[in-house]
Amino acid sequence: TVDGNIYQVGDVKKAFPMESLSKVFTLALAMEQRGPQEVLDKLGASATGLPFNSGLAVELTKGAPENPLVNAGAMSTVSLIEAKDKTDRWNKILNNLNAWADASLTVNEPVFKSEMETNQHNQALAMLMASYNSFYGDTREAVEIYTRQCSVDITVEQLAKMGAVLANKGKSPFNGKQLLNERYVPQVLAEMAIAGLYDGSGKWLYTVGIPAKSGVGGGMVAIVPGQYAIAVYSPPLDAAGNSVRAQQTIAYVAEATQANLFLAH
Template sequence: MLDLNTIQSAVDTAHRDFGQAPGGANADYIPFLANIPSDLSAVAVVTAQGDILSAGDIHYRFAIESISKVCTLALALEDWGAEAVQQKIGADATGMPFNSVMALELHGGKPLSPLVNAGAIASASLIKAKNTEDRWSRILSMQRKLGSAHIKLSAQLNESEQTTNFHNRAIAWLLYSAGYLYCDPMEACDVYTRQCSTLLTTVELATMGATLATGGLNPVSKEQVLSANNTPRILADMTMEGLYDTSGDWAYTVGLPGKSGVGGGILAVVPGVMGIAAFSPPLDEVGNSVRGQKMVASIANTLGYNLYKS
C-alpha cells in the first residue's frame, strides 16, 4: 500500500530542490512558447487509486505539444490494433532528431516511431474519421478521456503553430509519396498541429500517466479509456523514443517510460502504480524540460521506482 505522506514528501522535495534549477531556454521557434514565463514550475503524482499529490504552479495550463503523440497513438491502437500500427508506422527509435527528414529517407519513407513528428502525423492520418473535424474531435476526446474534460484547444497557440509548421507540411507530403500517410496530407498536418496546441495542467498530465499505469483505466474518472492490451505497446514506444535523442539516457538513469514536449511538460509512468508529471518551460538542447527531468527523476529515485531494478 502506498504511503501518501511519503509520496507528498518526495513531491515537495523534488519541487524545492529542482523547481528553479538553472539551465535551458524556452522553445523560441514557436512564438507562443517563447513568451511563457520561464520561472514557472510544477510537479504532480496521480496514483493508480486516484490520489493526487502536487507542488508548485499546478493550476497553470501549458502546451501539451509532443506529449499529444502518446494520446493519438493510443487512439490509433484502439482503432486498428497493435499489429497494424506497427506495420503502418513502426515501433523503433529513429536515432535522429524528432523532426528529421533524413530518417524518412533512410527507411524508405516509413516513420518508424509514432513519437516523432513523421510518425505522429501518420498516426493522425490513421484515425478513423468521416472528415477533418471528426478526426480532430476524436483526438481531442482521447486527450480528455486520458487526462480531464477541461483540456481544450488554444486558438492563439494553434495559430502560432499553424503559421510556422512548414517543415511538418513537407514531412506530410514525403509520407504521402512513400505510401505511409492514410488521408490527405494537409488534413493530417492540420489535425496534428491542432493536437499539439491543447493546454493542460500538470495534474491532468499525471492523470494521463496514471491511466497508462492502470492498463487504460482513468483512476480519477473511473472510465476504462483503453484496452489493457494496448498500454504495454504505448509504454514500449515511450521507452524507445519518448525523450527524443536522450531516450536511452533517460531509460539508463531513471528507468521509466517517459514522454516530453517542447511546451515544458514531461511525463513518466510507473506501471501498476502511478503517473509522475512535471512542467517548466526551459528546455535542454534536444527539447526536454531541464527542471522537469530533474523533478521526475528525483521522485522516482526517492520512491525507488525503476523498471530495471530486481
C-alpha cells in the same frame, strides 16, 4: 497514483500547450481502433537516433515511419485515426484527450495560429511520407489536425491524471472509464521508452529506467506501471527539447521510490 490520489506542489494550475505530449494519447486512440500489429506495421517502433523533426530519418528508411512519437510518425498516426471526415477526426482526438485528462480541454488559439503559420517543415515531412506510401490520409488535413492537437492547453495535474491511466492498465482512476484495452498498454509504454524524449530517450532509459514523454512546451510525464504517474512543467529545455528540471525532478522521485523497471522488485 492508481488509487486516484494526487500529490502536488508548485503552480499546478498553470496551463501550457501539450505539444508532443499529445502524441501518446492519439497513439493510444489509434491502438484502440487498430490494434498493436497494425500500429507496428504502419507506424513502427524503432528509435530514429535523430532529431524529432528529421526529414533525413524518413529518407534513410525510405519512408518507413520509425515510431509514432517523432513528428513524421505522429502526423501519420493522426491520418490513421478512423473517422468520417476532418471534423469527426478532430472531435475523436479531442474527446479522447478530454477523457484521459478527465477535463474539458481547449485549444490555445494563438499558439495554433502561430504554429500553422510556421509548420512548413511538418508539411514537407508529411508529403515525404506520402511519397513513400507511409501516410494514410490527406496530408494537409492531417498536418492541421496534428498542429491543433499539439496546441491543446493542459495543466500539470491534468497531465498526471492522463499518465495515471497508463499506470492503471488503461483505466482512468478518476472517471472509471477503460480508455485503452489493458492488453495494449505495454505497447504504448514501449513506444514511450523508445522515443519519448526524442534523441535523449536512450540516455533517459539507461539512467532512470521508466517510460516518459516530453513536449517542447516544457511538460513531461512519466509512468510507473501499477503504481503512479508523475508530471512536471518547467519550460527551460535541453538541446534535445526536453525540460531540464522535469527530468531532474522525475529522476529524483523515481530513485526515491525505486521505480526503475529494470530493478528486481
